Amino acid sequence: xxxxxxxxxSIAGLRRQDNLADLKRRTSDASSVTFDITVAAKDxxxxxSRIPDGEPILVQGSAESGLSGIxxxxxxxxxxxxxxxxxxxxxxxxxxxxxxxxxLEDGSNADDADAYTFDGETIDVGEVVREELMxxxxxxxxxxxxxxxxxxxxxxxxxxxxSDARDTDSPTIDPRWAALSELTFDEE
Numbered sequence: 001x002x003x004x005x006x007x008x009x010s011i012a013g014l015r016r017q018d019n020l021a022d023l024k025r026r027t028s029d030a031s032s033v034t035f036d037i038t039v040a041a042k043d044x045x046x047x048x049s050r051i052p053d054g055e056p057i058l059v060q061g062s063a064e065s066g067l068s069g070i071x072x073x074x075x076x077x078x079x080x081x082x083x084x085x086x087x088x089x090x091x092x093x094x095x096x097x098x099x100x101x102x103x104l105e106d107g108s109n110a111d112d113a114d115a116y117t118f119d120g121e122t123i124d125v126g127e128v129v130r131e132e133l134m135x136x137x138x139x140x141x142x143x144x145x146x147x148x149x150x151x152x153x154x155x156x157x158x159x160x161x162x163s164d165a166r167d168t169d170s171p172t173i174d175p176r177w178a179a180l181s182e183l184t185f186d187e188e
Contacts, residue, residue, distance in 0.1 A: 004039040007126035009063055011070055011118070034062045035125070041078065044130070049082035049137040059129055061099055069115065070103040076129050085140040086149035088175065095136045101128045150174065 011033060037059045044051040051057070061074015076097045084091050106119040116127060173181060 003042050003130070004126040006037055006039055007059060007129060008122045008124050009033055009035060010121055011063060011123055012121045032062050032064045035074075036060045039126075039129075044133055044137070046134055046137050047082075047139050048085075049080055049139070049141055051078050051080050051133060051137070055079055057129065057133070059125065063103075063123060063125075066102075068102060069105065070118070070123055072099060072101040072103065072123070072125060072128065074099040076132060078133065080137055082138065082141040084143040084147060086147045087143060088150060089143050091141040091143045093141075095133070097132045097136050099128060099132060 038056050039059065040053070041051040041055040041057055042053055055078055057076060057078040059074065059076050061072060064071050064073075076099060077094065079092065079094050081090055081092045083089070102115040103118045103123045104115045106117045116123070118124070
């Protein structure tokens with residue numbers, strides 16, 4: 001079950017056809033279900049990239065009956081954010097994904113490893129959307145190609161009110177490596 005019940009589409013009118021002649025006889029209105037749905041993001045993060053919880057995700061497309069099952073085609077659009085891998089500044093951008101997926105009836109003999117299954121009269125488009133969004137997020141975002149990274153002696157991400165960090169003689173520690181300073185090695 002998906003985190004987005006609104007992306008469970010009824011396909012009652014899209015029964016699998018046994019042959020091409022049956023498929024051609026169907027009217028185009030009865031062989032397609034279109035959708036234009038906006039859902040709120042939830043738990044979509046990988047490494048330092050994420051789609052913030054509550055961010056709108058626009059899912060548009062259609063599901064059509066085909067010889068091999070139900071064919072899903074459409075687009076997914078949303079905004080994402082992350083930390084630049086060089087300077088740690090926040091990077092924001094948009095992602096637009098072209099969807100194409102095949103849904104096969106549960107228990108069918110098809111050997112398509114990339115196909116999704118359905119049982120009954122609904123398909124879970126949310127499963128496809130979540131998978132495609134997670135795959136589209138960058139593993140290590142970059143704010144610009146020209147980004148030189150942070151100045152090793154002064155990181156702009158320190159709070160200006162943090163006078164202890166600025167007034168010490170020790171160099172400022174990159175926040176990504178700060179946890180390593182707590183490591184200790186006991187000699188036996």
